[in-house]
Amino acid sequence: MPKVKASQKSYSRLSKELDEIMTWFDSEEIDLDVALSKHESAMKIIDDMENYLKHAENKIKKIKAKLRS
Amino acid sequence: MEEIIFTPSDFVATLNQTLEYVYPTVIIEGELSDFRVSKNRWVYFDLKDELSSVSFFGTVYQLPGPMVDGLLVRIVGTPRLHPRFGFSVNVQSLVPVGEGSLRQAAELLRRQLEKEGLFAPERKRVLPPVPTLVGLITSAGSAAAADFVKVLGERWGGVEIWLVDSAVQGEQAPAQLVAAIEQFSRMAVMPEVLIITRGGGSAQDLAAFNDERVVRAVAASRIPTLVAIGHETDISLAELAADMRASTPSNAAGLLVPDKRHQLSQLASCRTELNKLLAGAYQAKLQKTERWRANLNQLVADLLSAEAHRLSTSRQLLSVLDPRAALKRGYALISKNGKYIRNVGQANKNDELNLQLHDGIIDASVTKISKP
Numbered sequence: 001m002p003k004v005k006a007s008q009k010s011y012s013r014l015s016k017e018l019d020e021i022m023t024w025f026d027s028e029e030i031d032l033d034v035a036l037s038k039h040e041s042a043m044k045i046i047d048d049m050e051n052y053l054k055h056a057e058n059k060i061k062k063i064k065a066k067l068r069s
Numbered sequence: 070m071e072e073i074i075f076t077p078s079d080f081v082a083t084l085n086q087t088l089e090y091v092y093p094t095v096i097i098e099g100e101l102s103d104f105r106v107s108k109n110r111w112v113y114f115d116l117k118d119e120l121s122s123v124s125f126f127g128t129v130y131q132l133p134g135p136m137v138d139g140l141l142v143r144i145v146g147t148p149r150l151h152p153r154f155g156f157s158v159n160v161q162s163l164v165p166v167g168e169g170s171l172r173q174a175a176e177l178l179r180r181q182l183e184k185e186g187l188f189a190p191e192r193k194r195v196l197p198p199v200p201t202l203v204g205l206i207t208s209a210g211s212a213a214a215a216d217f218v219k220v221l222g223e224r225w226g227g228v229e230i231w232l233v234d235s236a237v238q239g240e241q242a243p244a245q246l247v248a249a250i251e252q253f254s255r256m257a258v259m260p261e262v263l264i265i266t267r268g269g270g271s272a273q274d275l276a277a278f279n280d281e282r283v284v285r286a287v288a289a290s291r292i293p294t295l296v297a298i299g300h301e302t303d304i305s306l307a308e309l310a311a312d313m314r315a316s317t318p319s320n321a322a323g324l325l326v327p328d329k330r331h332q333l334s335q336l337a338s339c340r341t342e343l344n345k346l347l348a349g350a351y352q353a354k355l356q357k358t359e360r361w362r363a364n365l366n367q368l369v370a371d372l373l374s375a376e377a378h379r380l381s382t383s384r385q386l387l388s389v390l391d392p393r394a395a396l397k398r399g400y401a402l403i404s405k406n407g408k409y410i411r412n413v414g415q416a417n418k419n420d421e422l423n424l425q426l427h428d429g430i431i432d433a434s435v436t437k438i439s440k441p
Contacts, residue, residue, distance in 0.1 A: 010201060011199055011201075011227065012198065012199050012201075015199075018339065021343075022339070022342070022343070022346075025343070025346040025347075025350070030350045030353070030354075032350060032351060032354045035346075035347055035350045035351075036347070039343055039344075039346075039347045042339075042343050043340065043343070046336050046339060046340050046343075049332075049336055050333060050336055052226070052227060053226065053329040053332055053333050053336075054329075054333075055226070056225075056226030056227030057222070057226050057227070058218070058221055058222050058225075058226055058227070058228045058229070058230060059228075059229045059230065060218065060230045060232055061229065061230070061231050061232065062209065062232050062233075062234065063231050063232060063233045063252070065233050065234060065235060065245065065248065065249055065252065066248065066252050
């Protein structure tokens with residue numbers, strides 16, 4: 001099972017980037033060359049987000065309780 | 070048997086040694102009576118039943134909240150004979166017991182803390198939408214911990230959970246919960262959100278979450294808090310002080326993270342939407358290009374038409390100016406020796422002239438010249 005690398009962007013960051021691209025597409029004047037590039041980037045972001053959702057696992061770390069006297 | 074004669078101090082010391090040996094700690098339940106606070110620090114009160122009354126001494130820091138005479142409470146303490154003030158039990162912990170007393174104590178504390186603004190909506194912080202580091206305070210082996218972790222895993226991944234094991238009921242629970250909350254708040258790298266949770270239980274089991282020390286610690290946490298106590302009938306004061314409350318540990322996990330199945334579905338819709346947007350952008354550009362092409366064609370057609378009109382006009386003008394047109398109307402061009410003459414002064418009697426008509430030339434001789 002592919003693991004999600006620590007160096008990968010966080011899901012929130014990816015989500016924000018995707019939102020920005022979607023907003024850009026809503027603008028009135030769209031340059032077709034830029035649109036093609038943005039579309040390609042968005043598809044890559046969606047791939048990364050789907051990969052994260054399908055493969056990321058939670059980790060539990062027990063912290064030793066420090067009771068103050 | 071030898072008579073032992075004590076001095077008062079020896080008697081006090083001997084009795085205290087005996088008490089320490091036989092009853093190092095005692096647990097006493099009774100009705101609170103004559104409750105007094107001195108210098109905002111020391112508390113004095115009695116516990117009584119139908120027949121007896123026992124004096125107690127402690128500090129305000131050991132109280133779970135405001136106290137009032139008539140409450141049924143359970144004290145853990147150390148019996149002592151004070152050299153000057155007589156017998157009392159030094160309080161180690163005090164908790165209200167019985168549903169009525171627990172409710173009454175919680176209500177007293179709720180009113181006090183509400184007055185202080187601890188539960189005010191404007192104090193509530195917004196929890197991060199998708200946390201990646203979560204602090205969890207609960208009993209590590211409990212069903213509540215297992216439920217929280219299980220539901221969190223079903224809904225979302227990539228979350229690191231830092232778990233501090235804490236008693237969530239009983240005498241030790243308030244101190245351990247407070248210590249755990251403060252421990253997280255002191256960390257150099259703090260979790261983005263703190264979950265404090267346990268399953269349901271009796272009013273006595275849940276009493277720690279109505280303890281003033283715990284409630285104040287939740288309110289003072291540097292990390293936004295989500296408190297989930299597994300009961301539905303009453304909301305604990307710790308939940309009121311939290312930035313967000315949940316009804317159960319599973320509900321806490323549900324509120325903490327989105328559902329990845331829903332997110333995957335949204336991403337699929339997003340992909341479709343993006344493809345539509347790109348196709349739309351392409352269509353819009355195509356239509357614009359088509360409009361440009363049509364406009365250019367029209368411009369060229371207009372230019373050609375204008376030029377054709379100009380040529381036609383010129384042609385008509387030229388045809389009017391053509392001298393041959395005048396010859397056709399009966400005029401003649403007169404020349405002498407190859408040069409056109411325009412007035413009678415250019416001709417003399419007997420000159421040979423050529424008269425050019427539209428269909429030929431007449432040679433003529435001047436016989437007479439006259440002027441009008």
